[in-house]
Amino acid sequence: xxKNSNSQKEEQKEMESMEMQDDDWARDWSTIVEIFRLIDxxxxxxxxxxxxxxxxxQQKILILNLEKYTWSLQNYILEKYSKG
Numbered sequence: 254x255x256k257n258s259n260s261q262k263e264e265q266k267e268m269e270s271m272e273m274q275d276d277d278w279a280r281d282w283s284t285i286v287e288i289f290r291l292i293d294x295x296x297x298x299x300x301x302x303x304x305x306x307x308x309x310x311q312q313k314i315l316i317l318n319l320e321k322y323t324w325s326l327q328n329y330i331l332e333k334y335s336k337g
Contacts, residue, residue, distance in 0.1 A: 278330075299312045
């Protein structure tokens, strides 16, 4: 009876751990989605400016670097939670 009780407690702890991981995953994924939304908003703001061609290129490079970094964060999040 004691082994069964311990087994049930272990299963309950494992379920709680999985639920916490699901919550962490959801929070991290929401953050990634929000970063992409902010990048899109930044693009729109840049499009409203009348700047020289060189500054326009700099803005595009900045956006590309932000997107590249965010894609790498997304991949990190996917790897982090696929190992769990």
